Amino acid sequence: MTAPEGGWTLDVFATDSGVEPFTSFLDELSDAAAVALDAALNHVLAVRGIDLANSEWLKPLGKGLHEFRVRHSADEIMHMFADEQPGVAPDPESILLRVFVHFHGRRVVLLLSGYDKQDDASKKRQEKEIAFARKCLSAWNQQEARRRAQERKGRSGGRARHR
Numbered sequence: 001m002t003a004p005e006g007g008w009t010l011d012v013f014a015t016d017s018g019v020e021p022f023t024s025f026l027d028e029l030s031d032a033a034a035v036a037l038d039a040a041l042n043h044v045l046a047v048r049g050i051d052l053a054n055s056e057w058l059k060p061l062g063k064g065l066h067e068f069r070v071r072h073s074a075d076e077i078m079h080m081f082a083d084e085q086p087g088v089a090p091d092p093e094s095i096l097l098r099v100f101v102h103f104h105g106r107r108v109v110l111l112l113s114g115y116d117k118q119d120d121a122s123k124k125r126q127e128k129e130i131a132f133a134r135k136c137l138s139a140w141n142q143q144e145a146r147r148r149a150q151e152r153k154g155r156s157g158g159r160a161r162h163r
Contacts, residue, residue, distance in 0.1 A: 008049035008107045010041060013140050021113035021136055022099070029097075032073065033116060036095045039077040040070040041111075047081070050103045061130060064104075065112075065137055070097040094118070098126075100133030102140070112136040 014020045026034060044057060045068055052058035052068075059067045073095055078084040099114035113136055115129045 007047045008045065008103075008109045010046055010109050010111060013110050013112045013136055015136075015139060016143070021132070022111040025099075025114040025116075029116065030093065032093050033095055033097060035074040036072065036077065037070055037097055037099070037114075039074040039082075040068070040072070040097075041099075043077055043081040045101070045109060049107060049109060061100075061133075063134070063137075064102050065130070065133055066101050066103070067130075068099040068101050070095055070099070096121070098129065100130070100136070102137050110137075110140060112140070 012020050012022050026037065029037065040057075045052065048057075050058075050066075053060055053066070056071070057069055059069065061067055072080070096117040097114060098117050100112040102110040102112060104110060112133045113129070115125070117126075119125075
């Protein structure tokens with residue numbers, strides 16, 4: 001995804017086998033929740049990024065992992081952040097989504113995974129989802145280490161240096 005001018009680029013994590021946990025989460029959402037999440041990602045997270053830390057929107061979880069919290073309908077988000085007037089009818093369902101993200105590079109937000117907290121707001125579920133997000137972040141870090149090693153190898157022409 002491209003960044004708004006001066007904003008953050010949203011990038012979706014994929015496992016080595018090509019699975020995108022964030023996309024799987026998104027595909028399971030109701031239409032209203034998916035539209036709210038899209039509005040939050042594009043009008044809040046992609047615009048403000050890490051500056052949201054310690055606000056109602058973003059909670060640092062340590063070791064580079066953050067929880068992006070979406071509690072508003074798309075109409076409410078557009079009214080708050082895009083200066084659009086709310087629609088005539090309020091959204092029929094309440095929204096309580098969590099997306100786990102990592103900020104890196106030059107203004108990039110890595111979308112790791114997420115869950116609908118309304119399905120199960122228990123502490124046990126939350127801990128399970130955070131543990132899964134940490135595994136995704138660890139896998140991404142390993143992918144990045146391999147990518148950097150390949151770049152170094154490519155720059156040296158694959159030859160070992162001798163002194």
